[in-house]
Amino acid sequence: DAGITQSPRHKVTETGTPVTLRCHQTENHRYMYWYRQDPGHGLRLIHYSYGVKDTDKGEVSDGYSVSRSKTEDFLLTLESATSSQTSVYFCAINLGTGAPGNTIYFGEGSWLTVV
Amino acid sequence: AQSVSQHNHHVILSEAASLELGCNYSYGGTVNLFWYVQYPGQHLQLLLKYFSGDPLVKGIKGFEAEFIKSKFSFNLRKPSVQWSDTAEYFCAVNGPGSARQLTFGSGTQLTVLP
Numbered sequence: 001d002a003g004i005t006q007s008p009r010h011k012v013t014e015t016g017t018p019v020t021l022r023c024h025q026t027e028n029h030r031y032m033y034w035y036r037q038d039p040g041h042g043l044r045l046i047h048y049s050y051g052v053k054d055t056d057k058g059e060v061s062d063g064y065s066v067s068r069s070k071t072e073d074f075l076l077t078l079e080s081a082t083s084s085q086t087s088v089y090f091c092a093i094n095l096g097t098g099a100p101g102n103t104i105y106f107g108e109g110s111w112l113t114v115v
Numbered sequence: 116a117q118s119v120s121q122h123n124h125h126v127i128l129s130e131a132a133s134l135e136l137g138c139n140y141s142y143g144g145t146v147n148l149f150w151y152v153q154y155p156g157q158h159l160q161l162l163l164k165y166f167s168g169d170p171l172v173k174g175i176k177g178f179e180a181e182f183i184k185s186k187f188s189f190n191l192r193k194p195s196v197q198w199s200d201t202a203e204y205f206c207a208v209n210g211p212g213s214a215r216q217l218t219f220g221s222g223t224q225l226t227v228l229p
Contacts, residue, residue, distance in 0.1 A: 033216060042119075042205055042219035043159070058216065090158060092217075103149075104209075104217055106159040 003027055004107035006091050012113045019078040021110050023091030025071075031094035032074040033058075033104070034066065036087040043090065049074055081114045088112070117142040119208050121220035128196055129228050136191040136223050138180075138206030148189040149207040149217065150180055159205065165189065176200070198229045 003026035013019050023032060031050055035043040035058075045058030047066040055066050063085060067075045078085055091107040118141040128134060140146060147166050151159040163174025170182040180191045189206060203224050207217040 035219075040124075040221055042121075042221040043207075043217075044219070045216050048216055103161060103164060105161065106151075108158045 004091055004093055004105065006089075006107040006110045008110060009108065010111045012115060013081050015082060015114055016080050019081050019112065019114075021076040021089055021091075021112070023074045023076070023107060025074075025093050028071050029093045029095060030071075032068065033092040033094075034064075034074070034076045035090045035092060035106075036060065037090060037109075038087050046076065046089075078112075081112075083114050086112060086114045117146075117208055117218045119206050119218055119220035121204075121206055121223050123223045124221070125224045125226070127226045127228065130198055131195045132227075134191070134193040134196045134200075134225070136204055136206075136225070138189045138191065138220060139187050140189065140206075140208045140218075141187065142208060147209045148180070148182060149209070150174065150178070150189075150191050151205045151207060153203045153205065153222075155202070162191070162204075196225070196227045198227050201225060201227045 005024045007022045033048040034046040036046055037043050044060045046060055046064050047058055049055045049068040052068055065077045089110045092104050094104050120139045122137050149164045150162040152162050153159050162178050163172050163180055165172045165182045173179045178193050180189055182189050203222045205222045206220040209217050
Protein backbone atom coordinates (compact mmCIF):
# COMPACT_ATOMS: atom_id res chain seq x y z
CA ASP A 1 0.00 0.00 0.00
CA ALA A 2 1.64 3.21 -1.19
CA GLY A 3 -0.71 5.43 0.79
CA ILE A 4 -2.63 6.83 -2.17
CA THR A 5 -6.29 7.74 -1.87
CA GLN A 6 -8.40 8.78 -4.81
CA SER A 7 -11.79 10.46 -4.58
CA PRO A 8 -14.40 10.07 -5.75
CA ARG A 9 -14.02 6.44 -6.71
CA HIS A 10 -17.06 6.50 -8.96
CA LYS A 11 -18.83 9.42 -10.57
CA VAL A 12 -21.44 9.96 -13.23
CA THR A 13 -21.68 13.46 -14.59
CA GLU A 14 -23.34 15.29 -17.44
CA THR A 15 -21.63 16.64 -20.52
CA GLY A 16 -20.43 20.19 -20.03
CA THR A 17 -20.15 20.07 -16.26
CA PRO A 18 -16.86 20.56 -14.41
CA VAL A 19 -15.39 17.61 -12.54
CA THR A 20 -12.51 17.45 -10.10
CA LEU A 21 -10.76 14.27 -9.08
CA ARG A 22 -8.55 14.30 -6.03
CA CYS A 23 -5.44 12.31 -5.28
CA HIS A 24 -4.08 12.33 -1.77
CA GLN A 25 -0.84 10.78 -0.56
CA THR A 26 0.10 10.23 3.03
CA GLU A 27 3.85 10.71 2.51
CA ASN A 28 5.82 13.56 1.01
CA HIS A 29 6.64 12.07 -2.36
CA ARG A 30 7.67 14.65 -4.87
CA TYR A 31 6.39 13.14 -8.11
CA MET A 32 2.71 12.55 -8.74
CA TYR A 33 0.92 11.60 -11.93
CA TRP A 34 -2.52 11.33 -13.45
CA TYR A 35 -3.13 8.60 -16.02
CA ARG A 36 -6.25 7.54 -17.84
CA GLN A 37 -6.93 3.96 -18.85
CA ASP A 38 -8.95 3.07 -21.92
CA PRO A 39 -9.39 -0.29 -23.67
CA GLY A 40 -6.73 -0.83 -26.30
CA HIS A 41 -4.65 2.13 -25.16
CA GLY A 42 -3.17 0.95 -21.91
CA LEU A 43 -2.46 3.86 -19.59
CA ARG A 44 -1.71 7.29 -20.95
CA LEU A 45 -0.24 10.16 -18.99
CA ILE A 46 -2.45 13.23 -18.63
CA HIS A 47 -0.38 15.50 -16.37
CA TYR A 48 2.30 15.12 -13.78
CA SER A 49 3.74 17.14 -10.95
CA TYR A 50 7.29 17.35 -9.64
CA GLY A 51 6.54 19.57 -6.67
CA VAL A 52 4.15 22.10 -5.21
CA LYS A 53 2.91 24.35 -8.01
CA ASP A 54 5.19 22.50 -10.47
CA THR A 55 3.22 20.63 -13.09
CA ASP A 56 3.59 19.68 -16.71
CA LYS A 57 1.59 18.14 -19.51
CA GLY A 58 1.59 14.53 -20.53
CA GLU A 59 0.55 12.75 -23.68
CA VAL A 60 -3.21 13.43 -23.47
CA SER A 61 -3.54 16.71 -21.58
CA ASP A 62 -6.14 18.47 -23.77
CA GLY A 63 -9.32 19.18 -21.80
CA TYR A 64 -7.64 18.66 -18.45
CA SER A 65 -5.96 20.89 -15.91
CA VAL A 66 -4.20 20.09 -12.66
CA SER A 67 -3.19 21.80 -9.49
CA ARG A 68 -0.88 21.00 -6.64
CA SER A 69 -1.05 23.51 -3.83
CA LYS A 70 0.13 21.04 -1.20
CA THR A 71 2.62 18.20 -1.45
CA GLU A 72 0.03 15.63 -0.49
CA ASP A 73 -2.75 16.61 -2.91
CA PHE A 74 -2.85 16.52 -6.69
CA LEU A 75 -6.12 17.57 -8.30
CA LEU A 76 -7.27 16.76 -11.82
CA THR A 77 -10.01 18.97 -13.28
CA LEU A 78 -12.12 18.47 -16.34
CA GLU A 79 -13.29 22.01 -17.01
CA SER A 80 -16.20 20.91 -19.22
CA ALA A 81 -16.60 17.16 -19.31
CA THR A 82 -17.15 15.41 -22.64
CA SER A 83 -18.16 11.82 -23.40
CA SER A 84 -14.64 11.12 -24.67
CA GLN A 85 -13.42 11.68 -21.13
CA THR A 86 -15.37 8.70 -19.86
CA SER A 87 -12.54 6.60 -18.52
CA VAL A 88 -10.82 5.19 -15.49
CA TYR A 89 -8.41 7.67 -13.96
CA PHE A 90 -5.42 6.52 -11.95
CA CYS A 91 -3.26 8.64 -9.75
CA ALA A 92 0.30 7.46 -9.21
CA ILE A 93 3.28 8.43 -7.14
CA ASN A 94 6.98 7.87 -7.55
CA LEU A 95 8.48 6.53 -4.36
CA GLY A 96 12.00 7.53 -5.29
CA THR A 97 13.79 10.80 -4.94
CA GLY A 98 16.68 10.34 -7.30
CA ALA A 99 17.31 9.20 -10.84
CA PRO A 100 14.63 8.09 -13.26
CA GLY A 101 13.49 4.56 -12.78
CA ASN A 102 12.27 4.79 -9.26
CA THR A 103 9.20 2.69 -8.88
CA ILE A 104 5.78 4.13 -9.52
CA TYR A 105 2.76 2.96 -7.56
CA PHE A 106 -0.86 3.46 -8.42
CA GLY A 107 -4.00 4.41 -6.58
CA GLU A 108 -7.18 2.40 -6.83
CA GLY A 109 -8.69 4.41 -9.65
CA SER A 110 -11.63 6.72 -10.21
CA TRP A 111 -14.34 5.54 -12.61
CA LEU A 112 -15.81 8.54 -14.43
CA THR A 113 -18.79 8.32 -16.75
CA VAL A 114 -19.85 11.37 -18.75
CA VAL A 115 -23.41 11.13 -20.08
CA ALA B 116 9.64 9.59 -27.78
CA GLN B 117 9.48 6.21 -26.18
CA SER B 118 6.95 3.61 -27.19
CA VAL B 119 6.10 0.15 -25.94
CA SER B 120 4.54 -2.66 -27.97
CA GLN B 121 2.71 -5.62 -26.59
CA HIS B 122 1.87 -7.78 -29.56
CA ASN B 123 -0.44 -10.23 -27.83
CA HIS B 124 -3.72 -8.56 -27.04
CA HIS B 125 -5.45 -11.60 -25.62
CA VAL B 126 -3.88 -14.88 -24.57
CA ILE B 127 -5.89 -17.90 -23.46
CA LEU B 128 -4.16 -20.74 -21.67
CA SER B 129 -5.11 -23.78 -19.64
CA GLU B 130 -3.92 -24.13 -16.09
CA ALA B 131 -0.34 -25.44 -15.80
CA ALA B 132 0.58 -24.17 -19.26
CA SER B 133 3.66 -22.00 -19.62
CA LEU B 134 3.32 -18.32 -20.31
CA GLU B 135 5.35 -15.86 -22.28
CA LEU B 136 4.08 -12.35 -23.00
CA GLY B 137 6.03 -10.21 -25.40
CA CYS B 138 7.12 -6.62 -24.80
CA ASN B 139 9.26 -4.49 -27.08
CA TYR B 140 10.26 -0.89 -26.54
CA SER B 141 11.60 1.72 -28.91
CA TYR B 142 14.04 3.77 -26.87
CA GLY B 143 17.69 3.06 -27.64
CA GLY B 144 19.31 4.43 -24.53
CA THR B 145 19.33 3.33 -20.93
CA VAL B 146 15.89 2.26 -19.82
CA ASN B 147 14.17 0.92 -16.79
CA LEU B 148 11.50 -1.68 -17.44
CA PHE B 149 8.45 -2.79 -15.54
CA TRP B 150 5.63 -5.27 -15.67
CA TYR B 151 2.38 -4.47 -13.91
CA VAL B 152 -0.68 -6.67 -13.42
CA GLN B 153 -4.26 -5.53 -13.12
CA TYR B 154 -6.83 -7.96 -11.76
CA PRO B 155 -10.45 -7.31 -12.75
CA GLY B 156 -11.76 -4.14 -11.19
CA GLN B 157 -8.53 -3.38 -9.40
CA HIS B 158 -5.60 -1.03 -9.75
CA LEU B 159 -2.22 -1.80 -11.23
CA GLN B 160 0.20 -3.73 -9.09
CA LEU B 161 3.91 -4.04 -9.72
CA LEU B 162 5.00 -7.54 -10.75
CA LEU B 163 8.68 -6.91 -11.33
CA LYS B 164 11.17 -4.33 -12.52
CA TYR B 165 14.55 -4.11 -14.18
CA PHE B 166 16.97 -1.27 -13.54
CA SER B 167 20.38 -2.80 -14.16
CA GLY B 168 22.48 -5.91 -13.53
CA ASP B 169 21.25 -9.44 -14.10
CA PRO B 170 18.94 -9.29 -17.12
CA LEU B 171 16.78 -12.08 -15.71
CA VAL B 172 14.61 -10.61 -13.00
CA LYS B 173 12.23 -12.41 -10.72
CA GLY B 174 9.07 -10.91 -9.43
CA ILE B 175 6.14 -11.83 -7.28
CA LYS B 176 3.83 -14.80 -7.77
CA GLY B 177 6.40 -16.83 -9.71
CA PHE B 178 6.78 -14.41 -12.60
CA GLU B 179 10.08 -13.56 -14.22
CA ALA B 180 11.21 -11.43 -17.13
CA GLU B 181 14.28 -11.30 -19.29
CA PHE B 182 15.79 -8.10 -20.60
CA ILE B 183 17.43 -8.57 -24.00
CA LYS B 184 19.00 -5.28 -24.94
CA SER B 185 19.87 -6.29 -28.50
CA LYS B 186 16.23 -7.12 -29.18
CA PHE B 187 14.77 -4.20 -27.20
CA SER B 188 12.63 -6.77 -25.45
CA PHE B 189 11.47 -7.48 -21.91
CA ASN B 190 9.29 -10.57 -22.10
CA LEU B 191 7.32 -11.83 -19.13
CA ARG B 192 7.32 -15.54 -18.32
CA LYS B 193 5.79 -17.98 -15.90
CA PRO B 194 6.44 -21.73 -16.07
CA SER B 195 2.98 -22.81 -14.95
CA VAL B 196 -0.01 -20.49 -14.83
CA GLN B 197 -2.93 -20.71 -12.47
CA TRP B 198 -6.54 -19.67 -12.83
CA SER B 199 -5.81 -16.82 -10.42
CA ASP B 200 -3.34 -15.35 -12.94
CA THR B 201 -6.26 -14.25 -15.09
CA ALA B 202 -5.68 -10.53 -15.42
CA GLU B 203 -4.40 -7.84 -17.72
CA TYR B 204 -0.65 -7.38 -17.93
CA PHE B 205 1.09 -4.16 -18.83
CA CYS B 206 4.67 -3.58 -19.82
CA ALA B 207 6.11 -0.11 -19.15
CA VAL B 208 9.35 1.74 -19.74
CA ASN B 209 10.98 4.70 -18.08
CA GLY B 210 13.98 6.32 -19.72
CA PRO B 211 16.21 9.34 -19.13
CA GLY B 212 14.57 12.67 -19.69
CA SER B 213 11.10 11.26 -19.26
CA ALA B 214 10.46 13.12 -16.02
CA ARG B 215 10.27 9.84 -14.18
CA GLN B 216 6.99 8.92 -15.85
CA LEU B 217 6.14 5.58 -17.36
CA THR B 218 5.16 4.84 -20.94
CA PHE B 219 2.85 1.84 -21.14
CA GLY B 220 2.06 -0.77 -23.70
CA SER B 221 -1.57 -1.38 -24.58
CA GLY B 222 -1.78 -4.42 -22.35
CA THR B 223 -2.31 -8.16 -22.76
CA GLN B 224 -5.40 -9.81 -21.36
CA LEU B 225 -4.55 -13.26 -20.02
CA THR B 226 -7.35 -15.73 -19.47
CA VAL B 227 -6.47 -18.98 -17.73
CA LEU B 228 -9.01 -21.74 -18.07
CA PRO B 229 -9.45 -24.11 -15.13
